[in-house]
Structures are given as structure tokens and as C-alpha cells.
Amino acid sequence: MNLAEKVKEHINKIKEKDGEIKSFIEVWEEDSIKRAKELELKKEKGKLYGKIVAIKDNMLFEGKEITAGSKILKGHISAYTATAVKKMLDEDAIIIGRTNMDEFAMGSSNENSAYFPTKNPINTDYVPGGSSGGSAAAVAADFADISLGSDTGGSIRQPASFCGIYGLKPTYGTVSRYGLIAFASSLDQIGPFAKTVEDLKSAYDTIKGFDPNDSTTYKEMKEPSDKKLSDMSLGIIEFDEKGCDEAVIENFNKAIGELSKKTKKTVKIKMPHLKYAISSYYIVASSEASSNLARFDGIRYGKYEEGKDLESSYEKTRGKGFGTEVKRRIILGTYALSAGYYDEYYLKAQKIRALVKKDFDEAFKTADILIIPTTPTTAFKIGEKSENPLSMYLNDIFTVPVNLAGVCALSAPYGKDRKGLPCGVQLIADRFFEKYLFESAKGLL
């Protein structure tokens, strides 16, 4: 089969099945087929030649609409292409469309999209996770080989786990955020989804690297030497099993059993500040979001609502343009940064962040890779948690510490619960040690 035929086949599958799953906001049918035909004629093919890729609706792609899952940006056309997307194109990937997401990446279920909720391809009564739920669902449903998402507190790993595929949150500063619509800049990182470790790795190898347009990318990245799984030590993070599904714990223990047979040794890891990571995260992330989203004022982009003066035009534009969760976080963040509360909340949260990082630094003195479930539960039903933000936030309890510490982590599918919903285990490595994640994920096969 030639490449154009492969693209057509994928598009037909999307037309047939995505009406129910709703992983895409837009599919670029003509452009993809045209590009496939052009790529076929190229003499030297890039390493992603033949791969069909979907991108989350928060990454710029010149000439295409982008909305970050929000009404406030409806109709906005990208003026340039995000570095990560450009790097995928440079290796001859075909970008087939943009995927649904929780508005401005705030959410864990895709129910906060301003357009429609995406459904889990494994069982459409359930959420695919979020915020990169559309990207996860697109790969799980075989609409794309690889997709890109962004992960601020688990937004790649949690939907990867819920949809039964691989997802990688790279080391902070290894993948450029240029052209990514910002949520919380000190935590956001672009990363890939895939059905195989090989695809996941080749996507990561493609998108990583210093970018002069993102001053938080490392100029020089440490390149760790190869280490065989049999020479690695596995650190099992201790956590409170209360609130975890039985099947999650069962499969997690099986995964530990499997990996401990293949690694040199296992050690128990205590991380005393882990339980405080989630509240610290919500302060830091919401504060940064309230600042980042100040730019949506109806002057330079998107929707504009006329008020009686400039200030009321801002208020109306933002009041009508943003959805409930985005508003909730802007208010929370504005409060945490406001005069008189800054020390109590924002500064305190950043100090706790330092303690969480210290926990990881200590852990990596004795372990090469750490293991913990990706999420306390398997996918929940659509509508089940949408009226209870706190319970939704707690779903990220095992993923947010990784973002706070700036280290890397991978969610690997491992087992299912009784309803047939996938479970995921999270492998965590120190900064720049993605290599160890791929190696240990293969050990779970």
C-alpha cells in the first residue's frame, strides 16, 4: 500500500468511527493526501516517513485553525508552526488533524472542551482522560500512529493510562514549548502518545532539542550512557492505597513482580512530601495560568464582546469566552497571587515544590527508575465527576509530583480491570534519563 492510500484508509476509519468517539476537532483530509503524494516522491525519507500523526489543539500549525479547546479562540489561524510540530514535519510525518482537549488543557476528562466531550475508544460510556484526551483516543482507536499532547500535571500520562496506550512526559526543558499555547509555563511539556515503545521513542527523539525560541530549553542535554535493564535498580514508591481501585493495585503489583525479575535489585522508596504535591501543584499551576491567560483580552485574538468601556469589554470578553473550569482556575490563581496572600499560598507552594524535588533527588541516589501507578483508578464514567472539581483534581495525585520536580515519566499499559478498562503503570526517571524509561517499559512487555 502506498502512503496516500494509507492516509485515505485512516481518514475513512475516522469518518466511520470518530462520529462516536469525537477525538478530532478537525481533520485535514485534502492536505494530508496531498502531502502523502509529495512525500512518496522524495528520494531520501525522514525517520517518521509513513507515520500518521495527530496534534493537540494547542499547538500552532501555520495556516490552520487552533482553539485550545476554547470558544474564546474560535476562528484563530496560526501565524507560524510550533517547533515540536515543525520537527515532526521535518522528519516527514503526516499531520492528519487536531485533537480535542479540555479547554486550555485544564481538566482530566476532556469534558471541559468547549466543543464536545471525547469518549474512550475502549468503552464509549467512559472518559478518555485529559487534558490530551483527544490525542490519546486518536491513537487508541488507530486513527493515528503517533500523537502529540501536552502534560502539565498528568495530561499525557493519565489519558494514556485510561486508553491503554503509551504516553511520555519528557524532562522539563528538553522539548521546546515555542508555539504551544501556555497553561502553566514552569510545568508544561509537550510529549508523544503511541501504541509501541519504538514509536514513542522515535517521536521523542524527533521533538527534543534546544530551541533558541524557548529560553527554558537546555542548550546542552546530558546524554546518559546505555544501561541494560538487568543492571538497573527499581525503586518502588510507597503510597497510600486508600482511594485506589483494587484492579489498579493488583496490576501494579504484577508489574513490579515482572520488573523485579528483570532488574538487578528493588528498593523501597519513601517520599514524605508526595501527598502535598497535589495541593502545591494546584496553587502553582493556577497562578501561572491566571497570568498566562491574561493575554486573552479580545484585542489581538479571537472573540470580542463589547462593553461600555475598555475594562468592561475585557471582563465581558473573558466572561463569555472562557468555560467554567478555566474561570475557576483563573480566580484561584489570581487569589493566590494577590496582595496579602502571595506568601501564604504561592510562595509556600513553591517551597513545597523544592521539597518534592528533594524527595526525587534522594530517590535517584538509590534507584535508576521509580514505579507507581499512573492513576488511582481506571477511567470514570462521563459525567461522574464533572460537578465535583476536587475529586477530579485528586485523580492527578500520582502524576503531578513529576511535573513539579521537572523529571521525566512514562505511562505504560499494564492489565485491565473487571470492566475491561485499561490500567497503567508509571515509570519515572531522573532528568534526561528517558532512555531508562523506554528500556524498562520494554521490560513490561
Added chain:
Amino acid sequence: MDIEKVSKLARLELNEEEKQKFSKQFENIMKWIDELNEINTDGIEPIFSITGMENNLRKDSEEFFGNRERIIKNFPNREYDFAKVKKVIE
């Protein structure tokens, strides 16, 4: 939390229903966030840069962007090549 005041600071209009709903939810959320006070953080340096990098600046030289028209086209209100705003000076 004085939700009226905070929404003013955020330049974000909330309707009555949102104000009531949020006030109730924030009570729970702030109670939960207060668990941070269980930890003594005296003498701990807060983290502002997780990479440890400082002032990673590029050379201060101009670069040609090349797609000016596309940016201008995204303005909701435009006059010539300018974004049009409401009068700010009386």
C-alpha cells in the same frame, strides 16, 4: 475569599450562578489547600526555575518574522494595520 474583588482583579465577569457555585467550591478547595500548612518550610528556598537555568537570553538583535499579515488578520477589530481598541484617554 472575596469573589467579587478577585474577579475584578482578574478582569473576568462572573454571573450570579457562577459566583455562588464557585464560592461554595472554593471553600472546599481552600480547606484542602490549607493542608500545606502542616509542613514547616522555614529556611526552604522556593523553586522558581526547575532547570536551574538563569537568564538564558539570546542576542538582542532583530529577526524577520515574515508573516505579519496573518497576525493582523487575527485581530477581532482592525483599522488599516492596527488593532482597534476602545478609547483609553479622555
